[in-house]
Amino acid sequence: MSKLTKNQKSVADKVEVGKAYTLKEASELVKVVTTTKFDASIDMDVRLGVDPRKANQMVRGVVTLPNGTGKTVRVLCLCTPDQEEAAKAAGADYVGLDEYIDKIKGGWLDIDVIITMPSCMGKIGPLGRFLGPRGLMPNPKSGTVTMDVAKAVTEVKQGKIDFKVDKAGIIHSSVGKSSMTAEQIFGNANEFINTIVRLKPATAKGTYLKSIYISSTMSQGIRIDPKSVE
Structure with a gap:
């Protein structure tokens, strides 16, 4: 079993196991648990209740993040x-x-x-x-x-990104950088999730947003309550 580093130990108890945080709380917490010395990416993983094998349940789109991506795009x-x-x-x-x-x-x-x-x-x-x-x-x-x-x-x-659900029904994308404020991360994450919601296929049945996690490079994932998205 691998050992936790000093920095990992310092934030290990910051995230409550099994708890689903609001998007605002998670946007603040992801900065707290980020211990990298570089400007880490803030990533989101959204598991959808769709079957990507069916053409009429493919979810793909673009979103312009209100606070930019935080990185230089070539x-x-x-x-x-x-x-x-x-x-x-x-x-x-x-x-x-x-x-x-x-x-x-x-x-x-x-x-x-x-x-x-x-x-x-x-x-x-x-x-x-x-x-x-x-x-x-x-x-x-x-x-x-x-x-x-x-x-x-x-x-x-200005911050436009495109995304696509993968074979496992998950959309993964970067929504900012750890150098951003919690409010900027929240704004980007909220717009990203709402764009996914607007793209819900008419043929998708049951729960659409099955799970949402936010994390930074090398940090633990923070579970988000889908109902907290504004």
Whole structure:
């Protein structure tokens, strides 16, 4: 059995086993139990009462976190020449098309999000084997394939994230950083969960939000009472 570190021991009794906290309480507590020396990510795991194997129960969407993600998002915009200046003005870190497609084929993937246009998808499609496994493939459903690339870049830079339920019926996503205030974490988490609620499939039966947990990098999970979400 592994031993607890000094820092882990200091917060071990802060979370009551089996207790479901309100979202506000959990947003404050997750900062208390975070002992990493770096700016840890604040993550949420939401187990849904859906069957992801059925197309009509797939839950996928996007949400713009009101307080941002707390991290710098590196955006590549693959677009036509006439849209390059607009994408750069919106804050895209890399802008172009053919030269970046060649770089990706060569193994370059030093980016977090790729935004492109429908007219460019013919060239980007073959990159699926590079981008797909890393979750970087542009998709119209996530807003990363659009005619208005400048708007998409701005939204991503401001805190827009996309999420998707996995095979086990769980949605996992980062909703901030431990350097944020408890109120900022609460605001982001509340918006994230409410977006999931709004996407509830009409065919989903029984309890939709089965369980919600919040944690930071290397911290224990804190159980949240779904009824406490505003």
